[in-house]
Amino acid sequence: MSRVCELTGKRAMVGNNVSHAMNRTKRKFNVNLIKKRFYLPEQEEWITLKISTSALKTINKIGITAAIKEAKSKGLLK
Template sequence: MKICEITGKVAQVGNNVSHSNKKTKRRFNPNLKTKRFWSEEEGRWITLKVSAAGMKTINKKGLSVALREAAAPRKVY
């Protein structure tokens, strides 16, 4: 299943709309990349499946903080 390990983004469902306005179901997959990150705390490489937004989050907050926040339960409103 395509899911970002940092942001939790998953595929969304929408419609293909033809020129005649006929609608058929399609999926919008997140922009996932398999990327290795160096963990200073553990002294090893960590391989994650992350979206582009997840990579920006890691660059901004740092790997250890992003992983800690990803493991925390998410609030659902």
């Protein structure tokens, strides 16, 4: 599985390491992902999602059901 947040769709970005002499080499900025289990009371089941920590803050704010509904409307979840 790739390094992509299942709720927000965040992916790794590409940039440069820049030395003091202004030499540039390619590098990757990976997403801060965690694997987290959530309980869905409507379906009475547990689901495991690979999400970014910023998505976790959003879930804590609006709730897991609203976050999943928003991700489905954007076409990120099935």
